[in-house]
Amino acid sequence: MSIVRNNVQLQANSAMKEAAHFGLHTTDNCCNEVVADQSQLLKLMTYHNSTICSEMITMGESNFIDRRIAPLTQETAQRLPRSIVNCILGIAAVHMASRNPGHRALERLALETKVNVFQSHNYLLQTPQSQLDQQPDVIICSGILIFAMDLIEHGMSRWMIHTLGSMQVMSSFGGIENLSLFYPHLHVPLFHVAHFETSWIILSHVPLTKTKQASRRAMEMLCNASLPKRKIYNPCPTQLTLALWDIGACAQKMLNSPHPISFAEMHNREQILLDLLGFQPEDATKAIKEEYYKDSAVTEARFKSWDLISRAWKAAITILALRYLYFGRPNLAPQSQIRTSPTPSFATRAGSSSAAQHELGAYHHNIEDFDLSEFVDESAGEENLPDYLTAGLYLNDPLSRSPSPMPSPLPYTEPPASNLWDTRYEIHDEAFTVLSTNFIALHDDLDPVCLRYILVPLLILSLVSRPNSDERALCLSYFAKFKAFMAGPSESASAGSPAPVSPIGGEELELDISWEKLDAYSEIVDRERRENLLSTNVPMDRSAPEWNWWDMLKHIDLNLAWPLTSGTSHFERGSEFWAFKLMSSVVNDDCFNVWLNASSFSQASSSST
Structure with missing residues (x-):
């Protein structure tokens, strides 16, 4: 966690220098309360309860989402972990100063609280866990609240430092999966981090260069946990969210390697694509109705819109899978490794006929490279070979498909039923058509509050659209909407033509794309394909040429990765909105109850002793 400690120390040093310019004398006693003066403490507590807790972070059109921030009382402030209370009051001080620029007394108070908050948190990070009464959940939540405080003061400029820092802290405490099992009250912030890491591959080339912190099992657990469902809405259906995780894991291995694609990787990507093609959008719409609208009357038009939105998500993630795992790189083609006949040892193990061996040649290349003795007991007999290609749990086995789908090197007795490589362009062309036609169907009738739910698939369509095409014009129209x-309503709008009214207001997120760089890159790739005759009769006339998604992202360097991919349901109000959303993930009744109960238990134990 050295990077995390250094980051916190840098922030503390910066705050101390700022305080020195302000004439404040800071102390090295980092265990102090955030403010020593009782009147100041009450002032910050009152501001938290009256202003912070009243911020509208639970929207009326999403009343099934509970994002309330818990108030502080003098009793809870005394019993909650000291670092949590310091952070809460520190946020109140910084927010108060930001709302009253030029107010010297409030600026001074904000500086005092910031210094103590940073020093206190740095102390926690540097002290061995065995010497602390603090629990991992407290340290994680303190870091999240410092992130929120930084967002209020400095905006989104340092989001990546904080996000990667949170991932490192979680990793040091056993990882997201381990934390989700032992600290269920942390499910909301854990989901935020796991979902961000999973979705990050859509808009950034960075995540494929970093170790995954969230296992597939952790992502699945958090998607289905009750607390995130109550406090977060993820418009990307769970099955597609897990497919995104699979795409990222598979692409990370394939695209960082200069070697031709292996049989295991070919099978892995085909399984991912088959799972995507088998997804039923109607099931996602049904799940929304049963989960969120069981006791509410919802029009058929709204559910029709959700059906179209689910279809759009399916098509968009299918395009992403093809462009990450199939398109744009010669070493992704299975033809580069085809062997016309398997080895005799393979034939013996598979028990297959010579005709079957010939058919398998295209799939089971270099089978002699597999050291099966590493995985199979030679004396066990063929009937006792484990079936790793089933979806069962083999948690302690390196060949398990859980938490990530890992195909077995053991050969099939039959070739895969699909031939997705040969049909990859047709699949892409169909997904592109479905995506654009569903957006056309939604364009005029979609409730404006639902626009945020389609921005990510809309960005995917934008990035594969050709210049001056109908699809590009459609995307630009949606961005304008x-x-x-x-x-909000335009001041110049006439009374007879009201503009859509935003229930949120606040900062406007920038959704512009570097169209010139994107189109120039597409033109280069298209020319190279034609010159090298890499493909013929490809039905991709309407969409971008056959470039790889990762290579494209590295070229155009999008600056949209956060907060779009860290919360696809609500990203309306910019940095301050995100600060309050982060606060609500840890400053809530669920976390408070756990900490207060722990405090009561600790006091009871001390009394009995």
Whole structure:
């Protein structure tokens, strides 16, 4: 966690220098309360309860989402972990100063609290866990609240430092999966981190260069946990969210390697694509109705819209899978490794006929490279060979498909039923058509509050659209709609033509794409394909040429990765909105009850002793 400690120390040093310019004398006693003066403490507590807790972070059109921030009383402030209370009051001080620029007394108070908050948190990070009464959940939540405080003061400029820092801290405490099992009250912030890491591959080339912190099992557990469902809405259906995790894991291995694709990787990507193609959008719509609208009357038009939105998500993630795992790189083609006949040892193990061996040649290349003795007991007999290609749990086995789908090197007795490589362009062309036609169907009738739910698939369509195409024009029209919705009613709008009213207001997120760089890259790739005759009769006339998604992201360097991919349901109000959303993930009744009960238990134990 050295990077995390250094980051916190840098922030503390910066705050101390700022305080020195302000004429404040800071102390090295980092275990102090955030403010020593009782009147100041009450002032910050009152501001938290009256202003912070009243911020509208639970929208009326999403009343099934509970994002309330818990108030502080003098009793709870005394019994909650000291670092948590310091952070809460520190946020109140910084927010108060930001709302009153030029107010010297409030700026001074904000500086005092910041210094103590940073020093206190740095102390926790540097002290061995065995010497602390603090629990991992407290340290994680303190870091999240410092992130929120930084967002209020400095905006989104340092989001990546904080996000990667949170991942490192979670990793040091056993990882997201381990934390989700032992600290269920942390499910909301854990989901935020796991979901961000999973979705990050959509808009950034960075995540494929970093070790995954969230296992597939952790992502699945958090998607289905009750607390995140109550406090977060994820418009990307769970099955597609897990497919995103699979795409990232598979692409990370394939694209970082200069070697031709292996049989195991070929099978892995085909399984991912088959899972995507088998997804039923109607099931996602049904799940939304049963989970969130069981006791509410919802129009058929709204559910029709959700059906179209689910279809759009399916098509968008299918395009992503093809462009990450199939398109744009010669070493992704299975033809580069085809062997016309398997080895005799393979034939013996598979028990297959010579005709079957010939058919398997295209799939089971270099089978002699597999050291099966590493995985199989030679004396066990063929009937006792483990079936790793089933979906069962083999948690302690390196060949398990859980938490991530890992195909077995043991050969099939039959070739895969699908031939997705040969049909990859047709699948892509169909997904592109479905994506654009569903957006056309939604364009005029979609409730403006639902625009945020389609921005990620809309960005995917944008990035594969050709210049001056109908699809590009459609995307630009949607972006304009979203910006108009976020801006609220125009002052110049006539009474007879009201503009869409945003229930949120606040900062407008920038959704512009570097179209010139994107189109120039597509033109280069298209020319190279034609010159090298890499493909013929490809039905991709309407969409971008056959470039790889990762290579494209590295070239155009999008600056949209956060907060779009860290919360696809609500990203309306910019940095301050995100600060309050982060607060609500840890400053809530669920976390408070756990900490207060722990405090009561600790006091009871001390009394009995």
